[in-house]
Amino acid sequence: xxxxxxxxxxxxxxxxxxxxxxxxxxxxxxxxxxSRERRYALDMFPYPSGDLHMGHAEAFAIxxxxxxxxxxxxxxxxxxxxxxxxxxxxxxxxxxxxxHPAKWTYANIETQAASFHRYAPSFxxxxxxxxxxxxxxxxxQWLFLRFYERGLAYRKGGQVNWCPNDQTxxxxxxxxxxxxxxxxxxxxxxxxxxxxxxxxxxxxxLLDDMAQLEGRWPDRVLLMQRNWIGRSTxxxxxxxxxxxxxxxxxxxxRPDTLYGATFxxxxxDAPLAAEICAPEQRAEFEAYREQVSRxxxxxxxxxxREKTGVFLGRYAINPVNGERIPxxxxxxxxxxxxxxxxxxxxxxxxRDLDFARRFGLPVRVVxxxxxxxPAQTGVATAGDGRLVNSGPLDGLGKxxxxxxxxxxxxxxxxxxxxxxxxxxxxxxxxxxxxxxxIPIVHCASCGEVPVPDxxxxxxxxxxxxxxxxxxxxSPLAAAGDWVDTACPRCGGPATRDTxxxxxxxxxxxxxxRYCSPDYADGPFDPEQVRTWMPVxxxxxxxxxxxxxxxxxxxxxxxxxxxxxxxxxEPFTRLLNQGQVILNGKAxxxxxxxxxxxxxxxxxxxxxxxxxxxxxxxxxxxxxDWADVSPQGMAKFLARVHRIAAETAxxxxxxxxxxxxxxxxxxxxxxxxxxTMVEAQRFNVAIARIMELVSxxxxxxxxGPGAADPAVREAAETIAILLSLFAPYTAxxxxxxxxxxxxxxxxGWPSADPALLVEDQVTCVVQVAGKVRDRLEVPPGIxxxxxxxxxxxxxxxxxxxxxxxxxxxxxxxxxxxNIVPA
RNA sequence: GCCCCCGUAGUCCAACGGGCAGAGACACUUCGUCGAGAACGAAGAGGCUGCAGGUUCGAAUCCUGCCGGGGGCACCA
Numbered sequence: 001x002x003x004x005x006x007x008x009x010x011x012x013x014x015x016x017x018x019x020x021x022x023x024x025x026x027x028x029x030x031x032x033x034x035s036r037e038r039r040y041a042l043d044m045f046p047y048p049s050g051d052l053h054m055g056h057a058e059a060f061a062i063x064x065x066x067x068x069x070x071x072x073x074x075x076x077x078x079x080x081x082x083x084x085x086x087x088x089x090x091x092x093x094x095x096x097x098x099x100h101p102a103k104w105t106y107a108n109i110e111t112q113a114a115s116f117h118r119y120a121p122s123f124x125x126x127x128x129x130x131x132x133x134x135x136x137x138x139x140x141q142w143l144f145l146r147f148y149e150r151g152l153a154y155r156k157g158g159q160v161n162w163c164p165n166d167q168t169x170x171x172x173x174x175x176x177x178x179x180x181x182x183x184x185x186x187x188x189x190x191x192x193x194x195x196x197x198x199x200x201x202x203x204x205x206l207l208d209d210m211a212q213l214e215g216r217w218p219d220r221v222l223l224m225q226r227n228w229i230g231r232s233t234x235x236x237x238x239x240x241x242x243x244x245x246x247x248x249x250x251x252x253x254r255p256d257t258l259y260g261a262t263f264x265x266x267x268x269d270a271p272l273a274a275e276i277c278a279p280e281q282r283a284e285f286e287a288y289r290e291q292v293s294r295x296x297x298x299x300x301x302x303x304x305r306e307k308t309g310v311f312l313g314r315y316a317i318n319p320v321n322g323e324r325i326p327x328x329x330x331x332x333x334x335x336x337x338x339x340x341x342x343x344x345x346x347x348x349x350x351r352d353l354d355f356a357r358r359f360g361l362p363v364r365v366v367x368x369x370x371x372x373x374p375a376q377t378g379v380a381t382a383g384d385g386r387l388v389n390s391g392p393l394d395g396l397g398k399x400x401x402x403x404x405x406x407x408x409x410x411x412x413x414x415x416x417x418x419x420x421x422x423x424x425x426x427x428x429x430x431x432x433x434x435x436x437x438i439p440i441v442h443c444a445s446c447g448e449v450p451v452p453d454x455x456x457x458x459x460x461x462x463x464x465x466x467x468x469x470x471x472x473x474s475p476l477a478a479a480g481d482w483v484d485t486a487c488p489r490c491g492g493p494a495t496r497d498t499x500x501x502x503x504x505x506x507x508x509x510x511x512x513r514y515c516s517p518d519y520a521d522g523p524f525d526p527e528q529v530r531t532w533m534p535v536x537x538x539x540x541x542x543x544x545x546x547x548x549x550x551x552x553x554x555x556x557x558x559x560x561x562x563x564x565x566x567x568x569e570p571f572t573r574l575l576n577q578g579q580v581i582l583n584g585k586a587x588x589x590x591x592x593x594x595x596x597x598x599x600x601x602x603x604x605x606x607x608x609x610x611x612x613x614x615x616x617x618x619x620x621x622x623x624d625w626a627d628v629s630p631q632g633m634a635k636f637l638a639r640v641h642r643i644a645a646e647t648a649x650x651x652x653x654x655x656x657x658x659x660x661x662x663x664x665x666x667x668x669x670x671x672x673x674x675t676m677v678e679a680q681r682f683n684v685a686i687a688r689i690m691e692l693v694s695x696x697x698x699x700x701x702x703g704p705g706a707a708d709p710a711v712r713e714a715a716e717t718i719a720i721l722l723s724l725f726a727p728y729t730a731x732x733x734x735x736x737x738x739x740x741x742x743x744x745x746x747g748w749p750s751a752d753p754a755l756l757v758e759d760q761v762t763c764v765v766q767v768a769g770k771v772r773d774r775l776e777v778p779p780g781i782x783x784x785x786x787x788x789x790x791x792x793x794x795x796x797x798x799x800x801x802x803x804x805x806x807x808x809x810x811x812x813x814x815x816x817n818i819v820p821a
Numbered sequence: 822g823c824c825c826c827c828g829u830a831g832u833c834c835a836a837c838g839g840g841c842a843g844a845g846a847c848a849c850u851u852c853g854u855c856g857a858g859a860a861c862g863a864a865g866a867g868g869c870u871g872c873a874g875g876u877u878c879g880a881a882u883c884c885u886g887c888c889g890g891g892g893g894c895a896c897c898a
Contacts, residue, residue, distance in 0.1 A: 220893065223825065227894055234898080252898060265898090307896090330896095337897045344898085351896050422897050542892090615846070617834060622891095627833045629847045631859085636846085642861095672844095675837090684835065687845035694845095701862070764841045769879050771841055809878055815840045819878045 009605025012728050016741075017117060025742035026071065026122040028078040030516075030528060036076040040532050041067035042511055042571070043121070044540030044548070045082045048108035049089050052115040054580040054587065054597050054625065055541075061610040061725075062577045062619045062682070063539035064121040068724040069677050071122060072748040078532050079122050080514040082129035083109050086137075086503045088166060088182065091434040091468055098465035101434040105132060115598075119606055120727050122744065127517045131506035132434070136513065138457035139523035140506055141439040143555075145450050146562060147197060148440075153428075155448065157193040159269075159336070160427060164188055167470030168431040171502060172424050173228070173547050181547075189293075195429035195438060195499065199554045203229050203421045206553055209568055217574040218620070221545045228546040230422025235406050237415035239264060239316040239343065241276055241327065248272065248316070251338035251420050254348060255409065256401035259390035260366035261343040262356065264316040264327045265309065268292045270340035273329040278313025285310050285329060292331045307332055307355040318343075319414040320405075321391065330355065338420050350380040366390045367398060426551065428502045433460070433468050433475040435500030443487035443494035452488050458496065474498040507548055508555040511535055511570060526564055535571045542576040549574070575680060578622035580613075595625050604630045607637055607726035614682045614725050636690060637729045640718055643696050644733035648705075649712035651738045658710025659703060664755050665695040666714045671751035673721050682725065689721050712737070720746050765790045766817040767799040783810045790816040 020026075029036075043063035046056060067079040090101035097104070109130065116123065129136055147153040161170040165185035169192060174181040199206075207229050210222050234253035241248055250264075266273040268289050277285045288310045309330030316327050325343075332351055333342050346356035347365045353374055356363055363375035369385035371377075384398040392408065393401045409415030429438060437458045439451040451458055461482035468475045476498040477483060487494035509523060515532045516525035534556075549571075556570040580595070581587060587594050600609050611633040616623045655663060669692040676685035696714040700706045715737055723730035723743045734743035757779055763786060765773040773795040777786060787810050790796060796818060804821040 220825065224893060227824095230894095230897065232897075250898080254898080332896050332898095334897065342898045349898070351898075354896090420897075545893090615833090621834095624833080627847080629833090632846055639861095681835095683833095683846095684844080687835070690845050697862080762841080766840085766879075769840095774841080807878060809840090811840060815879090817840075817878055 009607065009728070012732050013118060013120075013606055016728055016731050017120065019741060020120070021117075023742060025744050026067075026077070026079060026124050027126065028080075028124045028532075029076050030531075032527075032531070034076050036074060038076045038078070038532060039067075039070040040535045040537075041070065041077060041079045042514075042535045042538045043081070044538070044544065045084050045507070045510060046112060047084045047087060047089075048105055048112055050108060051111050052119065052597055054595055054600075057119065057597050057600075057609055058580050058613045058623060059539060059541065059577050060116075060119065060121045061613045062575065063537075064610075065614070065677065065682055065724050066537045066539075066680075067122045068727070068744060069748070071744045072720065072723065072746065074745075074747060077122070078127075078514065079124055080127040080129075080517075081116065081121070081123040081125065082127075082510060082514065083112070083131070084503065084507050084510070085109060085130040085132040086435045086500075086506055088432060088434070091432060094434070094464060095466070095468050100462070100464040101468070102132065105434075106130075118601070119610075122727075127514050129510065129513055129517050131436075131503070131510060134457045134459055136510075137436040137506070139513070140436045140501065140509070141451070141456050141458060142453060143509060143523055144436075144501065144505070145439055145453065145456075147558065148450055150558070150562075152198045152201065152558060153195060154198065155193055155195050158191065159189050160192050160194055162188045162190040162192075166432070167472055169194055169427055169429065171427045171504075173426070173550070174502075194427050195497075195501075196425040197428050197505075197554070199426045199551075200421060200423055202554050202557050203231065203423050204419075205557055205568070206423075206550065207231055209553070209557075212569050213574075216572060218542070218576050221542065221549065221574065221576065224545045225550055228423060228550065231419060232421075233417070233419050234402075235409060235415050236339070236418040237343065237409060238319060240319070242315045242317065242324075244276055248341055249339045249415075250341050250343050251418055252343060254345065254402070255405035255415070256387060256390075256393060256396075256398055257345040257348050257366050258318065258320045258343070258405055259393065260345040260347050260364045261318055261323075261325060262346060262362045262364055263325050263344045263352075265333045265342050265344050265352075265355070266312070266327060266329050267333040267335035267340040268309070268329040268331050270333075270335040272340060273312065276312060276314050276327065277329070281311060281313035285312060288329065295331070307351075307358045309355065309359065311359075316343075319412075320408070326361070328355075328359070336424065337422070346380065347374045348380055348382055350382075353378065353380040364389060366393075367401075426502075426554075428505055429499035430502055431472065431474045432470070432500055433463055435503060436506060437476065438497040438499050438501060440497040441485055441487060441494045442497060443490060443492060445492060446487055446489045446494075449487055449489045449494070455488070474500065476500070504547060504551050508551045509559075511538075511552070512559070512565075522564075524564075529565055533565065534567050534569060537573045537575065538571040539575045539577060541579075545576075575619060577619050578617075580623045580625055582624065583626045584624060600630065604634055605728070607729045608633045611637070611686065611726050615686045617683055619680060619682060636693065637726060639693050639697065640722060640729055640733055641736070643693065643700070643711075643715050644719065644736040646700055646706045647712050647715040647737060648707040649709045651712070653709035653712055655709050655713035658713060659699060659708050660710075660755075662695055662699040662703065662708070662710040662714055664758070665692060666710070666717050667751040667755035669721070670717060670749050671756055674748070674751070677724065685721070686725055689718060689725075692718055692721075716746075717749055719743055720749060761813050763790075763813050764815045765793060765796055766815065767796060768820055769817065770799075772796050772799045777813050779813050781813045783812045786810055786812045786816060790818065 070077045085105050090105045093104040094101040161175045163170050163180040163185050165183045175187050232253050235255040236249050238247040238249050309328045312327045312329055314327045315324045344352035346353040346363045366389050367385040368388050369381040369383045371381045374380050387393040387396045387401045406417050439458045441449045443449050461479035483495050485494055485496055512524040515528040519525045552570050557568055559565045560568050582593050608630050612628045612630050616628050669688045673685045673688045699711055719730050719733040731743050760776045761779045763775045763777050764771055773793045787808050806821040807819040809817045
């Protein structure tokens, strides 16, 4: 009997898909009188690029488990779905096909929605949203305007990252190793005026609030965010530059080493360098600056290459000792970080030391760490030690010296304690069409004017095909009728801002919208958000560790400050699923290293694919599809189905009258599977169900038989536990057992404690750490009784020989270890 | 270069706060059943827990070092 004879996945899928559409078992209830506990399960919403693939299958199988578990527990569950539907691929496809991006986008959404219906995550479809719908992006614009009012959205000119392939600027977070995070092109620098969100105002809170997430988010995500924000504490110190009226401020984390500063470095591309360069050094400096401006981001990032720089012909005065030190320009100092200038302490900073050795500048040790002289070894000493050659700081340790140095600086108004961040403000404007228009109008007499709320949304004009071709400025600029408008303030002629927002703005608040997707008086109904949020479980890929997740945390804090929400972190728990790979390599269309989800489902069915994804290992691990066995999963599901069909005890039969051995197995599995689901170790939970299936099979074949009430109890337990992982098979089995759909509302079983205690357990008796005997004892046996039994064992006495006993360690009822004299 | 995570059977993976190395799956061997199959049921084999030390009565588990794999950061003063 082949599995297909008894269990046809496709027929079962079609049957239940239709039934579920009728009974809507996954609908969240928003009524305030519903007193059930609430849970919010969220999956990172998909971008509609073609159909769903294996990666989606894994992510949504994993994200579905906690949602389904909560349904079984009887909670009121919000498990929504939507699409992150603005973005470049749609625009590129539209150019190629001479269409509107919406056409490609919404066609793909329909394809994915149909695939999702078949894949059957427990979504509440009534809350579906798309970020490219005007009903949605109206509120993205509304939020932009609130940010603008609060000074959190602003425009400034400066050096920005430019992707030559996508023809748009990028945020720092979207440049990875000097390449565009999206398309991989080498990123260039341009000087442009752009819109920013002032995320740096929230740097401290983004860091400090991570305490709330500790242990609930993966460590590596927290670490990456910490690194990205990059807080460092130290001091601002003012140096006078000879011949310049205003002193120049530098930031240092080591004010204790001020007496060791032997030169001063200004970022070569900072205006200050050009300003203070002495005439006789001008030519050399200009040549150097030209060279620096030509180097790519990749060159600049390389730590291997030798330091470069030029002397600017000027001197700075060390504020603590009045020493004259030469001022250099170099590209190892960044114009955008700190103040674009540093004091260089080569003895205690490796970068400064490399520079000093390259250009023959002096090295002066001011912290005696007990290590060899950096000037000789070329290795800067950054550790703790006693201060030397440092006037009033002499003799202090590093930490004390830092504190003392800051005190001295502050008392003389030469500096102050200071904090710097690696994090930069979030550049949000994009020179592309298929995004949310920035709701600002530029008026010759009034300047920047926000579009009034009642005029939102500012809809995209109807552009398509060639009009969208990138030309380095936003395609929106070409829509003359759209661009020309009246100033909302003075009524005079004005133009619309032609940039659109980074799509990460759209996705920074979608999980709020799900709470009240049709709400018309704001981005969300505060009442609904209060009852549903924060999100209890968020599932998605780790690639968003410092993009979407950082931005979303920022948005939530701003909404909190606006009084719109009463919490400060949006996602209580985060799970990053691994990737699906093949033969150790990422799947890729171009190399043909691909497994098609549709093919897999056609061959084995949805449940097999889901189960294979979940059973292959812990959810965080990558899944190599070459290692999984869909056939094995199919075999298991067929076993489940057969057990349900064979179960002969009537529904409602009292399990207490059933076979106690099988009942023990059932309740042990309930207990352990529950623990494993809560610990997010779904592979182990499934293994437990497999054990129960085997035990039930055995009971039917060679035990009390299919008519025993314990078999029914086991079979029903299997169906319910399995409903978290293989919804179709579980529902079909539930029906075969004479129960009424949906199985997802059957209720999670609880283990009977009386059935969890064994009446006999095996106690291992060791002599000198080696197992010598096993005793069958009652679990509640007393330690001294067990010790007596163990010492009385013939095998133990044989092992001990003539020697005496030095010590006996008893851990009742599991083990006795006897240490011979 | 610095930091984090991970090395268990041929393979994917279990093993709770140190206590019998094995739950489950794939592959393998054997047996039974039958409608004779790539079906169903059962049994079995398989290990220096990456290596070397240490702590302990007892270590896959804790500590140190090394080797191997994965990830993050990498001129951020």
